[in-house]
Amino acid sequence: MSRFSHLRAENESKTLFGFWVYLMTDCVLFGSLFAAYAVLRNNSFGGPSGETLFSLQFVFIQTMILLTSSFICGLGLLAARQGNRKVVLWAFGATFILGLVFLGLEIREFSNLYREGNSWRRSGFLSAFFTLVGTHGLHITAGLVWMSAMMYRVWSYGLTISNVKRLTMLSMFWHFLDIVWIFIFTFVYLMEFVK
16 A cells, blocks of 8 residues: 555545544534423423424424435445446435425424414423424535535536545435434424323
8 A cells, every 4th residue: 555545545534533523513412402302392381282283294204205315315325336426416316305305394394383373482392392403404404505515526526536435424414314303203293292
């Protein structure tokens, strides 16, 4: 192994390690938001609870959309490692569309709650709900921006080593958001209906 390739491999492992550190800081962020939600979930200030506000069927559809997008994202990464640019563009394009649909449904839920007078200012419960789910939505938005930039890079420059590494980190980020959503689905929505 030449000195140049050794330095390159070392740099790539540092980049990947740095990305794992970033994901761990995001775990701390979401852990804090989950803790705040757990403390405030019963503080409805005489207003409606999640059981009356949430539609489990609606959130289940959202969950299936995000899980499907995560599966397709994984297929895209496998195609990237095999050097199949066409499948990569198709898979990440489909992931992008599903992510956009998921985000649209989340915005629709927020706007319906707000229109009915159930904004983040109404109670501690709603404040914690909007903060937790909204933070996840902001991460989804960042992932979609990153995904569109990566599709452009793959379209323009192909599946270079650098692009495959970036697609790997993007895929890790997207799967991380999927895991966070499963926790949100379970502890925020599902727990309201199994009291």
